[in-house]
Amino acid sequence: MNFNNMSSVIRSTFLVAAIGSAGLLLASCAGHETKDPGVTRVRANLTELQSDPKLATRAPVAMKDAADAVSAAEQEQKDPAATAHLVYLADQKINIARANAQTNFTEEQRKALSEQNSQIQLDARTREADAAKRANSALQIENEEAKRKSDELKAQADSAVMRNNQLQAQSDAINQKNDALQAQLLALEAKKTDRGMVLTLGDVLFSTGRSDLKPGGASKLNRLTTFLAQAPDRTVRIEGHTDNRGGEALNQALSQRRADSVAAYLTSHGIDAARVTATGSGFSSPIADNKTEAGRQANRRVEIIISNPTVAAK
Amino acid sequence: MKNNNVPLRFLLAGGVLALAACASVPQPPLDALQAADISVASAEKESGAEFAPLEMRTAREKLAAAHASALKKDEKDMTEARRLADEARADADLATSKARLGKANAVNQELQKNGKALRQETQRNTGG
Numbered sequence: 399m400n401f402n403n404m405s406s407v408i409r410s411t412f413l414v415a416a417i418g419s420a421g422l423l424l425a426s427c428a429g430h431e432t433k434d435p436g437v438t439r440v441r442a443n444l445t446e447l448q449s450d451p452k453l454a455t456r457a458p459v460a461m462k463d464a465a466d467a468v469s470a471a472e473q474e475q476k477d478p479a480a481t482a483h484l485v486y487l488a489d490q491k492i493n494i495a496r497a498n499a500q501t502n503f504t505e506e507q508r509k510a511l512s513e514q515n516s517q518i519q520l521d522a523r524t525r526e527a528d529a530a531k532r533a534n535s536a537l538q539i540e541n542e543e544a545k546r547k548s549d550e551l552k553a554q555a556d557s558a559v560m561r562n563n564q565l566q567a568q569s570d571a572i573n574q575k576n577d578a579l580q581a582q583l584l585a586l587e588a589k590k591t592d593r594g595m596v597l598t599l600g601d602v603l604f605s606t607g608r609s610d611l612k613p614g615g616a617s618k619l620n621r622l623t624t625f626l627a628q629a630p631d632r633t634v635r636i637e638g639h640t641d642n643r644g645g646e647a648l649n650q651a652l653s654q655r656r657a658d659s660v661a662a663y664l665t666s667h668g669i670d671a672a673r674v675t676a677t678g679s680g681f682s683s684p685i686a687d688n689k690t691e692a693g694r695q696a697n698r699r700v701e702i703i704i705s706n707p708t709v710a711a712k
Numbered sequence: 713m714k715n716n717n718v719p720l721r722f723l724l725a726g727g728v729l730a731l732a733a734c735a736s737v738p739q740p741p742l743d744a745l746q747a748a749d750i751s752v753a754s755a756e757k758e759s760g761a762e763f764a765p766l767e768m769r770t771a772r773e774k775l776a777a778a779h780a781s782a783l784k785k786d787e788k789d790m791t792e793a794r795r796l797a798d799e800a801r802a803d804a805d806l807a808t809s810k811a812r813l814g815k816a817n818a819v820n821q822e823l824q825k826n827g828k829a830l831r832q833e834t835q836r837n838t839g840g
Contacts, residue, residue: 494802522830
Protein backbone atom coordinates (compact mmCIF):
# COMPACT_ATOMS: atom_id res chain seq x y z
CA MET A 399 0.00 0.00 0.00
CA ASN A 400 2.72 2.38 0.96
CA PHE A 401 4.60 1.75 -2.14
CA ASN A 402 1.49 2.26 -4.12
CA ASN A 403 0.79 5.55 -2.35
CA MET A 404 4.30 6.75 -3.08
CA SER A 405 4.09 6.02 -6.73
CA SER A 406 0.67 7.68 -6.97
CA VAL A 407 1.96 10.89 -5.40
CA ILE A 408 4.90 10.95 -7.77
CA ARG A 409 2.54 10.32 -10.70
CA SER A 410 0.26 13.19 -9.65
CA THR A 411 3.16 15.57 -9.40
CA PHE A 412 4.34 14.76 -12.90
CA LEU A 413 0.80 15.05 -14.26
CA VAL A 414 0.33 18.50 -12.79
CA ALA A 415 3.69 19.60 -14.13
CA ALA A 416 2.91 18.28 -17.58
CA ILE A 417 -0.48 19.91 -17.78
CA GLY A 418 0.92 23.11 -16.39
CA SER A 419 3.68 23.29 -18.95
CA ALA A 420 1.24 22.61 -21.82
CA GLY A 421 -1.18 25.20 -20.44
CA LEU A 422 1.57 27.79 -20.25
CA LEU A 423 2.61 27.13 -23.77
CA LEU A 424 -1.03 27.41 -24.97
CA ALA A 425 -1.53 30.62 -23.00
CA SER A 426 1.44 32.15 -24.82
CA CYS A 427 -0.56 31.77 -28.09
CA ALA A 428 -3.88 33.20 -26.81
CA GLY A 429 -4.76 36.93 -26.86
CA HIS A 430 -6.54 38.92 -24.24
CA GLU A 431 -10.30 38.90 -23.50
CA THR A 432 -11.40 42.34 -24.90
CA LYS A 433 -13.39 41.94 -28.12
CA ASP A 434 -12.29 43.53 -31.39
CA PRO A 435 -14.90 46.14 -32.58
CA GLY A 436 -14.82 44.58 -36.08
CA VAL A 437 -15.81 41.23 -34.62
CA THR A 438 -18.71 42.84 -32.77
CA ARG A 439 -19.79 44.56 -35.97
CA VAL A 440 -19.79 41.41 -38.18
CA ARG A 441 -21.74 39.50 -35.53
CA ALA A 442 -24.31 42.30 -35.48
CA ASN A 443 -24.47 42.35 -39.27
CA LEU A 444 -24.95 38.59 -39.37
CA THR A 445 -27.70 38.74 -36.73
CA GLU A 446 -29.45 41.47 -38.70
CA LEU A 447 -29.33 39.41 -41.89
CA GLN A 448 -30.50 36.28 -40.06
CA SER A 449 -33.49 38.12 -38.64
CA ASP A 450 -34.52 39.65 -41.98
CA PRO A 451 -37.71 37.72 -42.78
CA LYS A 452 -37.33 38.44 -46.48
CA LEU A 453 -33.75 37.14 -46.75
CA ALA A 454 -32.99 34.86 -43.75
CA THR A 455 -33.93 31.56 -45.39
CA ARG A 456 -33.23 32.31 -49.02
CA ALA A 457 -29.49 31.49 -49.32
CA PRO A 458 -28.84 28.75 -46.74
CA VAL A 459 -25.37 27.71 -47.98
CA ALA A 460 -23.96 31.22 -48.20
CA MET A 461 -25.61 31.99 -44.86
CA LYS A 462 -23.86 29.02 -43.24
CA ASP A 463 -20.53 30.16 -44.75
CA ALA A 464 -21.09 33.63 -43.33
CA ALA A 465 -21.98 32.26 -39.87
CA ASP A 466 -18.86 30.06 -39.90
CA ALA A 467 -16.73 33.02 -40.94
CA VAL A 468 -18.15 35.15 -38.10
CA SER A 469 -17.47 32.34 -35.61
CA ALA A 470 -13.90 32.05 -36.96
CA ALA A 471 -13.40 35.79 -36.52
CA GLU A 472 -14.58 35.48 -32.93
CA GLN A 473 -11.80 32.98 -32.12
CA GLU A 474 -8.99 34.57 -30.14
CA GLN A 475 -5.96 35.26 -32.32
CA LYS A 476 -2.38 36.07 -31.22
CA ASP A 477 -1.98 38.26 -34.26
CA PRO A 478 -4.33 41.29 -34.57
CA ALA A 479 -3.77 41.16 -38.34
CA ALA A 480 -5.28 37.65 -38.34
CA THR A 481 -8.41 38.97 -36.63
CA ALA A 482 -8.65 41.84 -39.10
CA HIS A 483 -8.31 39.35 -41.95
CA LEU A 484 -11.03 37.05 -40.53
CA VAL A 485 -13.31 40.03 -39.92
CA TYR A 486 -12.79 41.10 -43.54
CA LEU A 487 -13.67 37.61 -44.79
CA ALA A 488 -16.73 37.50 -42.53
CA ASP A 489 -17.83 40.89 -43.87
CA GLN A 490 -17.57 39.79 -47.48
CA LYS A 491 -19.32 36.46 -46.80
CA ILE A 492 -22.22 38.26 -45.12
CA ASN A 493 -22.39 40.52 -48.18
CA ILE A 494 -22.34 37.47 -50.45
CA ALA A 495 -25.08 35.78 -48.41
CA ARG A 496 -27.19 38.96 -48.58
CA ALA A 497 -26.68 39.35 -52.32
CA ASN A 498 -27.49 35.69 -52.97
CA ALA A 499 -30.60 35.87 -50.82
CA GLN A 500 -31.69 39.01 -52.66
CA THR A 501 -31.06 37.27 -55.98
CA ASN A 502 -33.19 34.33 -54.92
CA PHE A 503 -35.89 36.68 -53.67
CA THR A 504 -35.79 38.53 -56.99
CA GLU A 505 -36.06 35.26 -58.90
CA GLU A 506 -39.05 34.22 -56.80
CA GLN A 507 -40.66 37.56 -57.54
CA ARG A 508 -39.93 36.99 -61.21
CA LYS A 509 -42.12 33.90 -61.17
CA ALA A 510 -44.94 35.94 -59.70
CA LEU A 511 -44.36 38.71 -62.25
CA SER A 512 -44.38 36.26 -65.14
CA GLU A 513 -47.54 34.68 -63.83
CA GLN A 514 -49.05 38.12 -63.40
CA ASN A 515 -48.19 39.04 -66.98
CA SER A 516 -49.58 35.76 -68.26
CA GLN A 517 -52.70 36.37 -66.21
CA ILE A 518 -53.06 39.85 -67.71
CA GLN A 519 -52.74 38.38 -71.20
CA LEU A 520 -55.11 35.58 -70.35
CA ASP A 521 -57.63 38.01 -68.87
CA ALA A 522 -57.37 40.22 -71.92
CA ARG A 523 -57.93 37.25 -74.20
CA THR A 524 -60.83 36.04 -72.09
CA ARG A 525 -62.35 39.51 -72.18
CA GLU A 526 -61.88 39.72 -75.94
CA ALA A 527 -63.42 36.29 -76.39
CA ASP A 528 -66.33 37.20 -74.13
CA ALA A 529 -66.89 40.45 -76.00
CA ALA A 530 -66.77 38.60 -79.31
CA LYS A 531 -69.20 36.04 -77.98
CA ARG A 532 -71.51 38.76 -76.72
CA ALA A 533 -71.29 40.60 -80.05
CA ASN A 534 -71.90 37.33 -81.82
CA SER A 535 -74.99 36.44 -79.87
CA ALA A 536 -76.26 40.00 -80.29
CA LEU A 537 -75.73 39.62 -84.02
CA GLN A 538 -77.46 36.27 -83.94
CA ILE A 539 -80.43 37.77 -82.16
CA GLU A 540 -80.48 40.63 -84.66
CA ASN A 541 -80.25 38.15 -87.50
CA GLU A 542 -83.10 36.09 -86.16
CA GLU A 543 -85.15 39.23 -85.66
CA ALA A 544 -84.35 40.37 -89.18
CA LYS A 545 -85.22 36.95 -90.58
CA ARG A 546 -88.47 36.93 -88.65
CA LYS A 547 -89.33 40.41 -89.98
CA SER A 548 -88.33 39.39 -93.45
CA ASP A 549 -90.55 36.29 -93.25
CA GLU A 550 -93.38 38.44 -91.95
CA LEU A 551 -92.93 40.96 -94.76
CA LYS A 552 -92.76 38.15 -97.27
CA ALA A 553 -95.96 36.70 -95.91
CA GLN A 554 -97.56 40.13 -96.04
CA ALA A 555 -96.34 40.62 -99.58
CA ASP A 556 -97.66 37.18 -100.54
CA SER A 557 -101.04 37.89 -99.04
CA ALA A 558 -101.02 41.34 -100.65
CA VAL A 559 -100.30 39.77 -104.01
CA MET A 560 -103.00 37.22 -103.39
CA ARG A 561 -105.44 39.91 -102.33
CA ASN A 562 -104.41 42.00 -105.32
CA ASN A 563 -105.09 39.08 -107.59
CA GLN A 564 -108.45 38.61 -105.93
CA LEU A 565 -109.24 42.29 -106.30
CA GLN A 566 -108.02 42.21 -109.86
CA ALA A 567 -110.30 39.28 -110.53
CA GLN A 568 -113.17 41.08 -108.80
CA SER A 569 -112.35 44.22 -110.67
CA ASP A 570 -112.22 42.31 -113.92
CA ALA A 571 -115.54 40.73 -113.13
CA ILE A 572 -117.03 44.09 -112.22
CA ASN A 573 -115.57 45.70 -115.30
CA GLN A 574 -116.97 42.90 -117.35
CA LYS A 575 -120.34 43.38 -115.76
CA ASN A 576 -120.07 47.15 -116.15
CA ASP A 577 -119.16 46.72 -119.75
CA ALA A 578 -122.19 44.54 -120.19
CA LEU A 579 -124.41 47.06 -118.42
CA GLN A 580 -122.82 49.83 -120.38
CA ALA A 581 -123.67 48.02 -123.56
CA GLN A 582 -127.27 47.64 -122.35
CA LEU A 583 -127.41 51.34 -121.52
CA LEU A 584 -126.13 52.18 -124.96
CA ALA A 585 -128.79 49.95 -126.37
CA LEU A 586 -131.29 52.02 -124.39
CA GLU A 587 -129.81 55.05 -126.15
CA ALA A 588 -128.71 56.47 -122.86
CA LYS A 589 -126.29 59.39 -122.92
CA LYS A 590 -123.48 59.86 -120.55
CA THR A 591 -123.73 63.14 -118.62
CA ASP A 592 -122.21 64.43 -115.39
CA ARG A 593 -125.43 63.56 -113.59
CA GLY A 594 -125.10 59.95 -114.75
CA MET A 595 -126.56 58.15 -117.72
CA VAL A 596 -129.58 59.94 -119.07
CA LEU A 597 -132.17 58.05 -121.01
CA THR A 598 -134.57 60.28 -122.84
CA LEU A 599 -137.89 58.84 -123.76
CA GLY A 600 -139.72 60.92 -126.38
CA ASP A 601 -143.43 61.48 -126.54
CA VAL A 602 -143.89 57.85 -127.61
CA LEU A 603 -144.92 56.88 -124.07
CA PHE A 604 -147.96 59.06 -123.69
CA SER A 605 -150.80 60.47 -125.76
CA THR A 606 -151.27 64.22 -125.74
CA GLY A 607 -152.59 65.45 -122.41
CA ARG A 608 -152.64 61.98 -120.87
CA SER A 609 -150.46 60.34 -118.31
CA ASP A 610 -151.14 56.64 -118.78
CA LEU A 611 -148.51 54.68 -120.64
CA LYS A 612 -149.11 53.78 -124.23
CA PRO A 613 -148.67 50.08 -124.84
CA GLY A 614 -145.82 50.74 -127.31
CA GLY A 615 -143.75 52.58 -124.71
CA ALA A 616 -143.63 49.51 -122.49
CA SER A 617 -140.95 47.77 -124.53
CA LYS A 618 -138.46 50.55 -123.85
CA LEU A 619 -139.30 50.50 -120.14
CA ASN A 620 -138.99 46.75 -120.08
CA ARG A 621 -135.36 47.00 -121.15
CA LEU A 622 -134.79 49.59 -118.43
CA THR A 623 -136.35 47.29 -115.85
CA THR A 624 -134.09 44.45 -116.95
CA PHE A 625 -131.06 46.70 -116.66
CA LEU A 626 -132.01 47.96 -113.19
CA ALA A 627 -132.63 44.42 -111.99
CA GLN A 628 -129.04 43.56 -113.01
CA ALA A 629 -127.53 46.70 -111.47
CA PRO A 630 -129.02 46.82 -107.98
CA ASP A 631 -126.55 49.53 -106.86
CA ARG A 632 -127.98 52.11 -109.16
CA THR A 633 -130.89 54.43 -108.48
CA VAL A 634 -133.09 56.23 -110.97
CA ARG A 635 -134.56 59.67 -111.02
CA ILE A 636 -137.44 60.15 -113.32
CA GLU A 637 -138.17 63.67 -114.63
CA GLY A 638 -141.23 64.56 -116.61
CA HIS A 639 -140.97 67.45 -119.09
CA THR A 640 -143.51 69.16 -121.36
CA ASP A 641 -143.70 71.81 -124.08
CA ASN A 642 -144.99 75.25 -123.28
CA ARG A 643 -148.46 74.93 -124.62
CA GLY A 644 -151.15 75.16 -121.97
CA GLY A 645 -150.71 76.65 -118.52
CA GLU A 646 -147.74 76.20 -116.33
CA ALA A 647 -149.64 74.52 -113.50
CA LEU A 648 -151.26 72.16 -115.91
CA ASN A 649 -147.98 71.19 -117.47
CA GLN A 650 -146.34 70.85 -114.08
CA ALA A 651 -149.06 68.51 -112.86
CA LEU A 652 -149.01 66.59 -116.12
CA SER A 653 -145.26 66.12 -116.06
CA GLN A 654 -145.44 64.93 -112.43
CA ARG A 655 -148.15 62.46 -113.21
CA ARG A 656 -146.23 61.13 -116.20
CA ALA A 657 -143.09 60.71 -114.06
CA ASP A 658 -145.14 58.97 -111.39
CA SER A 659 -146.62 56.75 -114.03
CA VAL A 660 -143.18 55.61 -115.21
CA ALA A 661 -142.08 55.10 -111.57
CA ALA A 662 -145.19 53.03 -110.92
CA TYR A 663 -144.37 50.89 -113.94
CA LEU A 664 -140.85 50.25 -112.63
CA THR A 665 -141.93 49.40 -109.11
CA SER A 666 -144.68 47.17 -110.45
CA HIS A 667 -141.90 45.30 -112.34
CA GLY A 668 -139.81 44.45 -109.30
CA ILE A 669 -137.68 47.54 -108.79
CA ASP A 670 -137.46 48.65 -105.18
CA ALA A 671 -139.38 51.91 -104.71
CA ALA A 672 -136.52 53.27 -102.62
CA ARG A 673 -134.34 53.33 -105.76
CA VAL A 674 -136.85 55.36 -107.72
CA THR A 675 -137.72 59.05 -107.43
CA ALA A 676 -140.11 60.89 -109.71
CA THR A 677 -140.41 64.65 -110.28
CA GLY A 678 -142.34 66.84 -112.70
CA SER A 679 -140.47 69.74 -114.23
CA GLY A 680 -143.22 71.14 -116.46
CA PHE A 681 -141.69 73.21 -119.25
CA SER A 682 -138.94 74.67 -117.06
CA SER A 683 -136.11 72.70 -118.73
CA PRO A 684 -136.64 72.72 -122.49
CA ILE A 685 -133.98 71.07 -124.64
CA ALA A 686 -135.28 72.57 -127.91
CA ASP A 687 -137.13 75.59 -129.28
CA ASN A 688 -140.86 75.52 -128.38
CA LYS A 689 -141.71 77.72 -131.38
CA THR A 690 -141.49 74.86 -133.82
CA GLU A 691 -143.46 71.65 -133.79
CA ALA A 692 -140.25 69.58 -133.93
CA GLY A 693 -138.82 71.57 -130.99
CA ARG A 694 -142.00 71.11 -128.95
CA GLN A 695 -141.98 67.40 -129.71
CA ALA A 696 -138.43 67.14 -128.43
CA ASN A 697 -139.36 68.99 -125.27
CA ARG A 698 -142.19 66.62 -124.52
CA ARG A 699 -140.20 63.89 -122.91
CA VAL A 700 -139.41 61.81 -119.86
CA GLU A 701 -135.79 61.74 -118.75
CA ILE A 702 -134.59 58.82 -116.74
CA ILE A 703 -131.36 59.61 -114.99
CA ILE A 704 -129.49 56.49 -113.93
CA SER A 705 -126.98 57.20 -111.18
CA ASN A 706 -123.37 56.08 -111.58
CA PRO A 707 -122.52 53.04 -109.47
CA THR A 708 -121.85 54.20 -105.92
CA VAL A 709 -118.69 52.13 -105.61
CA ALA A 710 -116.51 51.73 -108.61
CA ALA A 711 -114.03 48.89 -108.14
CA LYS A 712 -110.60 49.66 -109.48
CA MET B 713 9.24 -0.11 -15.60
CA LYS B 714 5.76 0.57 -16.90
CA ASN B 715 5.08 3.27 -14.31
CA ASN B 716 8.18 5.23 -15.22
CA ASN B 717 7.11 5.66 -18.86
CA VAL B 718 3.81 7.41 -18.13
CA PRO B 719 5.07 10.91 -17.12
CA LEU B 720 7.51 10.90 -20.00
CA ARG B 721 4.70 10.24 -22.45
CA PHE B 722 2.67 13.18 -21.06
CA LEU B 723 5.63 15.49 -21.39
CA LEU B 724 6.17 14.53 -25.00
CA ALA B 725 2.48 14.91 -25.82
CA GLY B 726 2.35 18.36 -24.25
CA GLY B 727 5.37 19.51 -26.23
CA VAL B 728 3.97 18.28 -29.55
CA LEU B 729 0.66 20.06 -28.85
CA ALA B 730 2.48 23.26 -28.08
CA LEU B 731 4.53 23.08 -31.26
CA ALA B 732 1.48 22.30 -33.39
CA ALA B 733 -0.37 25.32 -31.99
CA CYS B 734 2.24 27.88 -33.03
CA ALA B 735 4.42 26.45 -35.75
CA SER B 736 3.94 26.10 -39.55
CA VAL B 737 6.26 25.03 -42.28
CA PRO B 738 6.76 27.80 -44.93
CA GLN B 739 4.98 26.45 -47.97
CA PRO B 740 3.32 28.58 -50.73
CA PRO B 741 -0.51 28.37 -50.23
CA LEU B 742 -1.12 26.84 -53.63
CA ASP B 743 -4.70 25.68 -52.84
CA ALA B 744 -5.76 29.16 -51.72
CA LEU B 745 -4.10 30.80 -54.74
CA GLN B 746 -5.72 28.38 -57.15
CA ALA B 747 -9.17 28.85 -55.59
CA ALA B 748 -8.76 32.63 -55.81
CA ASP B 749 -7.69 32.39 -59.48
CA ILE B 750 -10.84 30.40 -60.28
CA SER B 751 -13.12 32.78 -58.36
CA VAL B 752 -11.68 35.89 -60.08
CA ALA B 753 -11.96 34.27 -63.52
CA SER B 754 -15.57 33.26 -62.99
CA ALA B 755 -16.42 36.72 -61.58
CA GLU B 756 -15.01 38.21 -64.79
CA LYS B 757 -17.14 35.82 -66.82
CA GLU B 758 -20.24 36.93 -64.88
CA SER B 759 -19.57 40.59 -65.82
CA GLY B 760 -18.41 41.39 -62.28
CA ALA B 761 -16.54 44.46 -63.62
CA GLU B 762 -19.86 45.89 -64.80
CA PHE B 763 -21.99 45.18 -61.73
CA ALA B 764 -19.34 45.34 -58.93
CA PRO B 765 -16.35 47.32 -60.24
CA LEU B 766 -14.94 48.06 -56.75
CA GLU B 767 -14.93 44.41 -55.59
CA MET B 768 -13.51 43.32 -58.92
CA ARG B 769 -10.64 45.78 -58.66
CA THR B 770 -9.69 44.85 -55.10
CA ALA B 771 -9.97 41.15 -56.00
CA ARG B 772 -7.50 41.56 -58.87
CA GLU B 773 -5.11 43.70 -56.79
CA LYS B 774 -5.15 41.26 -53.87
CA LEU B 775 -4.73 38.25 -56.14
CA ALA B 776 -1.68 39.86 -57.75
CA ALA B 777 -0.25 40.73 -54.32
CA ALA B 778 -0.91 37.15 -53.12
CA HIS B 779 1.01 35.70 -56.05
CA ALA B 780 3.83 38.16 -55.39
CA SER B 781 4.00 37.20 -51.72
CA ALA B 782 3.96 33.50 -52.56
CA LEU B 783 7.15 33.96 -54.57
CA LYS B 784 8.99 34.99 -51.39
CA LYS B 785 10.36 32.34 -49.04
CA ASP B 786 9.62 33.70 -45.59
CA GLU B 787 6.95 32.05 -43.46
CA LYS B 788 5.33 35.43 -42.79
CA ASP B 789 5.07 36.03 -46.53
CA MET B 790 3.31 32.70 -46.99
CA THR B 791 0.76 33.66 -44.30
CA GLU B 792 0.28 37.01 -46.04
CA ALA B 793 -0.10 35.26 -49.40
CA ARG B 794 -2.80 32.94 -48.04
CA ARG B 795 -4.71 35.80 -46.43
CA LEU B 796 -4.55 37.91 -49.59
CA ALA B 797 -5.65 34.97 -51.71
CA ASP B 798 -8.59 34.23 -49.39
CA GLU B 799 -9.65 37.88 -49.41
CA ALA B 800 -9.28 38.09 -53.20
CA ARG B 801 -11.51 35.03 -53.48
CA ALA B 802 -14.11 36.53 -51.13
CA ASP B 803 -14.05 39.80 -53.12
CA ALA B 804 -14.42 37.95 -56.42
CA ASP B 805 -17.24 35.77 -55.06
CA LEU B 806 -19.02 38.91 -53.86
CA ALA B 807 -18.57 40.47 -57.30
CA THR B 808 -20.15 37.35 -58.84
CA SER B 809 -23.09 37.50 -56.42
CA LYS B 810 -23.63 41.20 -57.10
CA ALA B 811 -23.48 40.62 -60.85
CA ARG B 812 -26.12 37.88 -60.61
CA LEU B 813 -28.30 40.10 -58.45
CA GLY B 814 -27.91 42.96 -60.92
CA LYS B 815 -28.93 40.76 -63.82
CA ALA B 816 -31.88 39.31 -61.90
CA ASN B 817 -33.05 42.83 -61.07
CA ALA B 818 -32.72 43.89 -64.70
CA VAL B 819 -34.86 40.95 -65.81
CA ASN B 820 -37.49 41.80 -63.20
CA GLN B 821 -37.55 45.44 -64.25
CA GLU B 822 -38.06 44.34 -67.84
CA LEU B 823 -40.91 42.08 -66.76
CA GLN B 824 -42.48 44.87 -64.73
CA LYS B 825 -42.21 47.20 -67.70
CA ASN B 826 -43.82 44.59 -69.94
CA GLY B 827 -46.58 44.01 -67.40
CA LYS B 828 -47.29 47.72 -67.23
CA ALA B 829 -47.40 47.98 -71.01
CA LEU B 830 -49.68 44.95 -71.21
CA ARG B 831 -52.01 46.35 -68.60
CA GLN B 832 -52.19 49.70 -70.40
CA GLU B 833 -52.84 47.96 -73.70
CA THR B 834 -55.61 45.77 -72.33
CA GLN B 835 -57.17 48.76 -70.59
CA ARG B 836 -57.10 50.66 -73.87
CA ASN B 837 -58.69 47.72 -75.66
CA THR B 838 -61.36 47.32 -73.04
CA GLY B 839 -62.00 51.06 -72.83
CA GLY B 840 -62.03 51.56 -76.61
